[in-house]
Amino acid sequence: MYLKTTTIGIIVIITFFSYNAKAQRADKILNAYINSNPSEEAYLQLDNNLYSSNDTIWFKAYVLANANPSSYSYNLYTDWFDDNGKLIEHQVYPIVQGRSDGQFAIPSVYSQQKIHLLAYTKWMLNSDTDFLFRKDIEILPHTAQTITPSKKETQKTILQFFPEGGNLVAGILNKIAFKATDQYGKPVDVIGVILDNHHDSIADIFTQHDGMGYFYLHPEKNTNYIAQYHTSSQDSATINLPSAQSSGIAMQVISQKDNKKIVIRKQDNNASTTTENNPPDTDYNQLHLLAEKDGIINYLSNINLSGIDNFETNIPIQKLSSGILTITILDQEWHPLAERICFIKAKDINFTQPNLSVITPNLQKKGLNTIQLQYDDSLPENLSIAITDGSIPIDTTSNIISYLLLTGQLKGKINNPAYYFEDTSKQKLQDLDLVMLTNGWRKYNWKAIVQGEKISNPYRRDSAYFFLQGSITDVKNKKKLPKEISFITNNKLSFSNNNFIVDKEGHFGDSSFLIYTTTKLTFHPTVGQRTYAFNFNKFSDPSFTKYPYSLSTSTSEILQKIQLGKLDHFKTTLQDVTVTSYKTTYANPIDSLEAPYQSPEFINAPALKNVYVMNQPILAAYGADFIGFLRAKLHMDIDVKPHSPYITPICFVNGQEMPIEAAFQTPIIDIVFLKYYKYFVGAPGGGGNGGALAIWTKQGFPSEYDFRTKNDNPTSFTMTGYTISKDFYSPNYSSSQNDNNAIIDQRKTLYWNPEINLDNKEHKNIQLSFYNSDIAKSYKIIIEGFRIDGTPIYIEKNVE
Template structure:
């Protein structure tokens, strides 16, 4: 077997992948079961070509009830391949589950089977309900010859998969008989309803499986018919190398005697060779899988005319995807409101982005899938995989053989080779979101002369917290205006006026955004429900007790409340007033509320005040700043800006400047050079400026709130009520780097948990993944 030049399917596949790159998503939740009124916290991880995805800027998460009806649509910005958010389960939610779909606008171009999907339990009834009538399982089975073909006269490795009416595994056993009723071999499922058996198809024969389900019922299923002429493929187990066999019939078309062997994963060709079967009917060789990236790989045999003959999936597990992270328990205190301390350490020198959930250990056990099984396995195959996380619990040979059963019984469906070879690229209906939330608008009925006179649409954006920012948008000849990359959450009231002209009643102003909104009537089909009810009783008690205490609090009049808390410094109060989201993280702060810097510029003021920050031409509109050799980003009122805008700011209007050391994850692209955030003054002048102005309401990203974790070292209002938190800690944004490899985490227990379930997941900037699950008791 000899290597060939890069021609045919591999070059066509490379072209296909370049034009239609694959994007994957995994979502971590803080919990797997909730009650009405509780918050579902989530963090999404997106990859493309096994690196943090840069394809999309916006992420969408849909919640569907048990009937498949859409009940909530969430949108969130993607920063460095991750997105955060939350949803509060409505108090009157009546279903027992929600099915969650995670995707991007780009992913909508392809099969929705590759969206992230998870079903969460909702305990909508807090009292014990009668058990529903027992439904006896009905079992079906599929028989799938390895490589896709059974050929007469050539040994066949036949795989099978048995499932019940919900698509969940079912155990079966039986025998294979020929048309004369003679027993050829027997078989039984060995793992999650799957198994294999070998037999030799004979010319003129048909074969039938006689099998019994778990209830002892008899069934008959005809095996796939064997072809009289063809080629088959057998792939043997192995970790460093995978041996394979190619067998052909004695008489085959000439093109079938020269076979190209091609292995690809994620659209990248990993192996290509030619098998010459001109003078022989069988050949054996090996694939050096130790050089491949881990994940699902596709092995295909092509004839001399590049027609696919056989296909087989296999899984590569070289462990190179694992991020070297661990969690150390410093203090474990399971007493009522006991203080717990942990340390998270990442030994790799890369930038990592992690998320941590700690929940009650009796309510929440391990989930069926995780970041490893999702991004490396289920996101690449179509069809339900039962408990996919199981296949990443060890590197035992027995587990690898069980995973190979999954590969034999599931197909690759991201594209078909025939479509690739014919260069039939499907027309893309949806573009990738290349911009974050963006503001678009149009003024109807505005004359060309008035547009020239006005030039700008002046807008004041007022958020729900009454914070304001001002933008000035050029008006195009057709009356349109736009502002890309506006990071705003919830509903914003936008006050507007023309710069140097008046709007009349006929000049209708409309505004919209670029975010995808699904059809409210969209329905999905829910299958594969396998709800773990082990912790439901405890959570029902917690939720019912929480409701009782809430009602008691409403009926009670507090005559006196004593509040003792730490006094915030003026700088902390300033930061709380102006900074939000990622801009609330630690930075170098400058209070200019009382400063007199009218003759200076922002960058002129900062020059030589921040160690490591290099500023060039600070008093020029061409100014620039760098940190550690990378460009430093500028933000004005948390909108990304350029040097020209920063130069034009009157320093007497500046209230607060905050400088972030690199990396700053609030920047588009990761902020390798850090960031400078400038905040203009709020107050009476800003309030006066909107009086008498027309306004429109504009929806930004879905509202997002901060997770609350009580600090029982301080006395605060509410600490005298019962602590019934099921999620004790949710930290969705944990960053480590070579200079900050260890993060200390501390939190307080609730009033009842005697064991804790800890889950740490994440990804670094090289695409390495981590999943750590611990039960602490």
């Protein structure tokens, strides 16, 4: 029996009220969990698409949480890798109102073909790492290269089948989508038939768009089905379809103007085949129907299929914004039985784009150009703009709209995702639904959430910016504390004196005092003859990076093992080494490793013994036995207190002299390398009979330390903070006597501005001016950003 809509309405009402209390409780639990565990994503716009060595890559980052500008994470991490997967530089930038910007200087002697960018927040690593932002950036070679044509590789066709809802169920009608690609993920057109056990043709298959299509099948029990197909360049081939399970739920979603029509078909034979989506003894009569979008449960109802095999209902979508809606059918115990993603294409994308016009085009050498953005919206917008030489091929197959609404939400490769957002034609909507049918990702463990199980997130979110915070205690009399302490800070940005108020518990800090680059802080006691102990806390570790970028075929396997906790120490200390330049050539390869850490006096001093930790197994076996570790690695009798036959050296941690008791608190796992000097000019008396021990850690210094200062001697230490965001240089050729006019201008990026704010008050029209280069005969303008509600903005314009 196939129920009509009017009858279904009565059943839904009766069913809903019979489970009303449970549904409301589940609704609150689900929404509360999602609100406290938002799904974050990041998108980066670059100033260009093609670079040379010694160029600077400028970027603007947009970070969203549940499709709104993120206020959840405060820090953005960017990792830059070479073609071999080696980390070139690790950076961290503050996120303000869901956005950040920065740059990466390509080393002057970089000779590889690409640089690979990975961007993420720490919170994003709790989810599938396939959803971190990744981009491969083309690098022009130093000299013209002769490319020898390689032997053409034979095309291999990979054909995959996707029953709508997830499972192929015998005895009922199933809609089955398919996707055909070559070995590189590019779409392939196929045509063929579906054959049963008797080799009878029961369905035709043919590509409808980009290697994708669908067909209907009514599979029988104990029957195997194969697809026989061919491509334009390949002879006929066959492949097995997924096996049909004897019992289960098949779901079909039909798009309507204001609704998603849900058709549910049930097959219950009591001899259910146990699968991941269908545990044994599954009850297919009492079901939950749930729809989630952007971290909000938009629809939740209970369905009773007792005595019926087919069911229809509508999920209203007229008030939803553009994006992916996930529809899930679950049993009474909240096990998922079927799931389908579908796309909602609302009017928000097409009617919120600012108008871009070129007021003064000037393609003469060093000509002045003026463009205008006209804004007519009730919500503020934040944008970034890149204007590039029109002769440079810019990849426009992906943009902020297609990434945030589509590719950033799905696993696997999607060919030309921007195509689906060029217009709202019926054809585009049908093609986009094929993408939905052939992709999917289950974000949530609904059963665990509803039952209140504690779901472990190994990475805590960055809930604050990197600022100085800590506590101070009087070693001899803990009740006597200064009311104020003073620090001198010295880094690339400034040299200044900063005072911090100390509360009655000894805590101090200032959230407005952000730490940038490598900063040296020196504490000067403000009270006389006392000994103070300091404990400094950083909310986050700016050296943090977990997943190395790998180009090998085993990447997914490695990440899976890490995620399962089987390789907790997969990260080596080498990955935290930040290489800012390749200009210096070192005779000894070890010197190139040490140089980023050491000042000249350490590099030039002849060390008696060296220990490099990064290429050894994790030394957890030593635990907190730092002295045992030193004795084993240096083969010397070292101790904290001088007594025969032990040696007590002068200690340095990351170049700063430190009491030996404090230095020996260094966590062994944080050490990159250490050196022992018999005589060291930087130590008092050359180190005396005990010599000098220098320790360098991968983080500059561990997240917590006990620093002590006695009498009036200052205590110094260093912290590693945010990467400095620089300003893009735009030349000014307004004066004929300007020295810049004589320089040949060959810029690839003519203009870059990461911060354009359009509000609903003053900035209704904004004009921007820039000078052309000496070689550009045309230019391309690309503007990206989002509204305050998270709606993405994309504008593209060519000027010739």
